[in-house]
Amino acid sequence: MTAVVVTRLNRSSVEPVLKALAVALCYYVAGRLGLLGRLVVEGVVVTPIWPPTGVAVVALLVFGLRVWPGIALGSFLVIASLTTPRLTTLVTVLGSVAAPFCAVLLLRRARFRLDIARLRDGLALVLGGLAAMLIAPTVGAGMQLLTGDLETGEFWAVWLAWWVGDAMGVLLVTPLLLVAVGAVGRLRRAGWTELVCLVLATVVLVPVAALSRLSMLYIVFPLLIWAALRFQLAGSMLCALFASVLTSFEANAGRGAFEQLSAVEIMVKLQAFNGAAALTALLLSAMVSEAHATRHSVENACNELAEVLEHLAAGGPPPEPSTSHAVDTEADGPPRR
Structure with a gap:
């Protein structure tokens, strides 16, 4: 009996770690794919569609909020693949986690269903995605403005491109991933x-x-x-x-x-x-x-x-x-x- 209990405890403690690592891997791969179509706006790399936001929202919806460390790790790895991590990197990672986290909280508040079989589900995804994705560009571009990496006149162009790219990741990638995991059929x-x-x-x-x-x-x-x-x-x-x-x-x-x-x-x-x-x-x-x-x-x-x-x-x-x-x-x- 003791062995059985220990096995169950080990499984319950290891499973969230494995899920978080899987989310980190998917986030990183999606980020590298998204960077294939990157643009440079005011000297800052942005993407018209940022698939990792869709990956993050689906991961939190399907696996639960406790897999957020996987999103943080994936975001850090993507940034590290582009430039040397700095203190501002942690702030950007925080924004990358907070945005999908808040999006899922808003979707739960709206009683969002993963099959998106109702108009209210589609509207919830649109409104929740657009609203929650304001966090990452505000935090990330704001930190770059404070550190002098961005000029005041460049802020809004970078902020808008960043926000729309994250929002497009939610609106385009999230429904397809829900189809892939079988929520829609x-x-x-x-x-x-x-x-x-x-x-x-x-x-x-x-x-x-x-x-x-x-x-x-x-x-x-x-x-x-x-x-x-x-x-x-x-x-x-x-x-x-x-x-x-x-x-x-x-x-x-x-x-x-x-x-x-x-x-x-x-x-x-x-x-x-x-x-x-x-x-x-x-x-x-x-x-x-x-x-x-x-x-x-x-x-x-x-x-x-x-x-x-x-x-x-x-x-x-x-x-x-x-x-x-x-x-x-x-x-x-x-x-x-």
Whole structure:
């Protein structure tokens, strides 16, 4: 019995450490991938999409708040891979931990569900992500301003680019990771033929939109609407992420719609597109999923009512109400884990 108790205690103490190390590794890998599309604004390296924020939010949602040391370690390793760590590095790491931590607290407060099957879940992710991600750029850029690494006139450009990059990481990466961990489920297929057509259209039209000098980025949005209506969250977010990543690389190269623009103009134009694409894909897919769940619930209620009427017409007792196909649509239910 003693050996069994000791084994259970060791397992309970080792498991959080392993989870934190796994989070740190995922954070670091996501950070290195995000740096592939980095831009330099006012002499500071920023990224249009910072995937580690999405990794951090999902890790805290799925594994719990106690894995925050993994986020801190991952953030420190990313910074150390770019420059020699200093005292200001610790402040930046603190902001990188506090932002997703507060985002998860806000999502829990809003009773966020990991399947993002309701419009309120999509809105909670948008509002919570935008609000909480204010912390990291304020702390990081503010510290650089205090230490003299940033001039006063450079602060707002760096702060805005930093904030939008973190927010895009939450809006684009978090839903896809929730799909990957199985919280949302499989990609809903409207048919293989339609799926292939959507993929082909995306592969053809997104490069055309990004490479064209005529600023044709708007042609991406019909694809996002198509994907959201027919394939919900998985399809729409994959399409949005592909468009955002490809457009970010073109912006970094200063080609296509971003030719002959300054670094600040490129960042503003790119983030306006990324933000619009992310919001369109996330909110529309959440609305469609909620509508499907409501219709399914109404259909089940109608079927049960028809069975009750048939039994009453036959003179028998009404059947017991069925709950096997019930759909949880309660707005204030507990968040799904």
